[in-house]
Amino acid sequence: MQLAHAGSPARKKSKWWQSDILKWLLVGLCSLVTGYLIVLMYAQGEYLFAILTLVLVSAGLYVFANRRAYAWRYVYPGIAGMGLFILFPLICTIAIAFTNYSSTNQLTFERAQSVLMQRQFQTGKTFTFNLYPTDNQHWQLQLTHPDSGQLLISEPFSLKTSETQTLKLGVENSPPVGERATLRVVTQNRQALNLIVAKLPEGGELRMSSLRQFSGTSPLYTLDKDGSTLIDNQTQIQYRPNPETGFYQAINADGSWAQDTLSPGFTVTTGWKNFLRVLNDEGIQKPFVSIFTWTIIFSVLTVIFTVAVGMVLACIVQWEALKGKAVYRVLLILPYAVPSFISILIFKGLFNQSFGEINLMLSALFGIKPAWFTDPFTAKSMILIVNTWLGYPYMMILCMGLLKAIPDDLYEASAMDGASPMQNFFRITFPLLIKPLTPLMIASFAFNFNNFVLIQLLTRGGPDMIGTTTPAGYTDLLVSYTYRIAFEGGGGQDFGLAAAIATLIFLLVGALAILNLKASKMNFD
Template identity: 60%
Template sequence: MGLSASPGFMQGKYAWLKLLLVTAIVLLNGYAIVLMYAGGEYAFALLTLVVVSTGVYVFVNQKTYAHRYIFPGIAGMVVFIIFPLAYTVGIAFTNYSGTNLLSLERVEQLHSQKTYMAKGGSFDFQLHQDVSGKYVLALTQDDTLYTSRLVDMVSNADIRAQKLTLDTQRIKLQVADSAPASDVAPIKDVISHRQFLNSVILVTPKGDELVMNGLRKFSAMKPLYTRLEDGVVLKESGAIIDGPSILRNNQTGQIMLPNMEIGYYQYINDEGEFVGDRLAPGFVVGVGWKNFDRVLTDNGIKEPFIQIFIWTVIFAAGSVAFTLAIGMVLACLIQWEELKGRAIYRVVLILPYAIPAFISILVFKGLFNQNFGEINAILESLFGIKPDWFTDPLMAKSMILIVNTWLGYPYMMILCLGMLKSIPEDLYEASAMDGAGPISNFFNITVPLLMKPLTPLLVASFAFNFNNFVLIQLLTNGGPDIIGASTPAGTTDLLVSYTYRIAFQGDGGQDYGLASAIATLIFIVVGALALINLKLTKSEDRAA
């Protein structure tokens, strides 16, 4: 009997329901894509479009319907691994940071919204409510009183309820000899009509235009910058500068242009050269290999990076070595048949692995406290010493290795317990007949036979400790700090915690571009370790 192809997703008894489900998915994700694109999130919009359209094609097309089982896994890998990696690498080639977060268009808009106090100054004002429910605006400056006509105001609540769009109203003021006879409205009336008041322009008898500048003030505020649509002619050279983002300072007359090399607006001189300080906020621009170059050439970054890289390798290798040594020895002891209560010892020794790591780390942080910790209390009573675990770089590194060894040895012990059972007892019996003792058997039989199958797992453990962020963050937070570093860097930082501190704890603004460059370098190192692990695993398979 021949095999027939399995029915497609759009076939069968409930085809109409499946079509409805696919339509809903397409519409919802299409709406989300439009929103992301409108918000400037082009990368996320493209990712959603590719994943959803591919998924719909796989599930709708009968030829690709068999791939529905592997599509969720591939989609998850694209969304949670490949895309974040590509996005991080992309950021590494930009100046994206805490001070350069926005697009050029958004920065231009923010500058255009800045105002300054123009001729006319500031006026104190009050609202006076007439018996008819209308209001009179009374402004004072230098003992001179100005009043407006009766104004019919709209409250904030009515604007929201009726979805009104307020047009700008120009209301003329006149000099008054006395304040209006009506009572002064309380401040809550100003607040409840603030949207209307913000849309009003008051014109003084001198022609000065006033806008609301606080709950009790109207001021002659004017835009600080004006966008020049027709470009500008330089006085010195006569050259014409044209572009969509030219701004003129209305106070000084200076021209400001976006500097695409540094990602900030700057003023230019009559020759078109950038002068003066950068104007925050900045915008995101591509900087090429600059962030990678900073890691390699800037001594304030290069030296801490090299120091932290060396410590990261030492920490990862030391953690693997210490946990393996202790775990293997304890596994051999637990397997010793003459040891009574082996089951109890096995449970007790596995407990550090069963307790959540962050709890153990915080407990050790208290135990190693330099002034009140139990460890220093014991050391002082026995040897008269109180090590500076958190302020001395060497002692801090030693403390980290001690804590990580405690956290990691149960894992190695469990691995060795399983592998010890695969070693033939005949080898030990033959060795005993030759007069070898337990120590000789351990180094000549147990260790060589365990190391071969353990090697891929040791490489994986090295890679894990290479990025052991939680331990460093909770125990030392990278401290003590490295003197002379131009970025946040500590002597106990690993590359991953160093990257985190650059990205989120920078004093001069979080430098996401530099952090992404370092994260890219970390990925290359960890990726190389993964390849080594893969080759070792293949070698084991061929040997088997």
């Protein structure tokens, strides 16, 4: 027994060392992998992602490797997730709002300059070319001289590479053995063929200029001594980076800016310009104010309609004299069980102006066919009808639960005083339901403030407004308006302006969240 007790601490110590070594091996492996990923992100110019990954990984290694931070192991995943999926996108959105980031200005200055420097223009004769397969999945390039008809053939090379290849050409009397590659093969390997530089026997370089031709090319732009000015080798026009517009822009003889610009542009900081555009540009200000007003009206009316319908139906299905209450409850809750996007698409078909069942019924009964998708007023009415249908079951379920909490003594006392059912509803039921529903009504308002799915699937914001700088529609909410600016802009996707509007939406919804918290606190107090 004494020997067994004497040996047990050694065994425990050995197991502790084994687990400790395994832990540090895992920590070291994780550090190496994440360190490699951070270096790759930094090398690709993704500085924010690299910094965020470095901070999160460093904090995670400290928390899980340090015994003193043991309690933080349960909190760290939540904090890391909040930082990664909430704070980081929010910070990026706000940062983009202060830039000219768009589909034409999404590169750094260095990257945009590099792209422009890689452009070539044709300077020499044009050679037709063919590809012939060789052994080991290699190919030979055959060029035909446009004047003498000589065959110039390269040594075997591989098309499975992403690096530039320089091929020396030699004069041959006959083409390579084998079947010539089809145009489909050339098209599939076009990216690799664009990286090939063919050197002629007498000197000179050729590059691929079309799917069947190689031509002599030269760099289109040359970098001046100052390291930033580009000179067009064809026209000798000078282009300088304009820090206000984010483009390389031509300059006149007197040094002033000309109209001609080069794409792609680069990202620059514009300060409060995007926010001021919302206030000063009439093409943005008018639709923004109109859409903001409609967003408020839509959210308020949706809450009023859904609460009113849900409350009335909850009172009806809770009525003791009503027979078959269970069946009615199931039927009335069914819209809540069907996915909203399916209901929206069904309603889109029902409201079709030419073939929809709703217009067919209205035409048969009243002789009218409302233009649900082309008239602004009827389009807004349609959206409110559909959203009320989607939202009332939730409010009805809440009201059914709250009705159970109202004491029956209140209704008995009211009946003794001779009160009517309507008086009972407005003096007892409604006051006792509306107070606990207030925080949920505020939350419903905030949700409908950003109800993107309904607008996108039902009307896509239409009918469109005329004479606006940015794409905007009469049924657009701020969130769908922001989406259209970011991804459907006719003059280029303006992510900077969209981010500025998204920041304003965040501030408004944040204020509603604070109001909701205060309302909840007042109700629970």
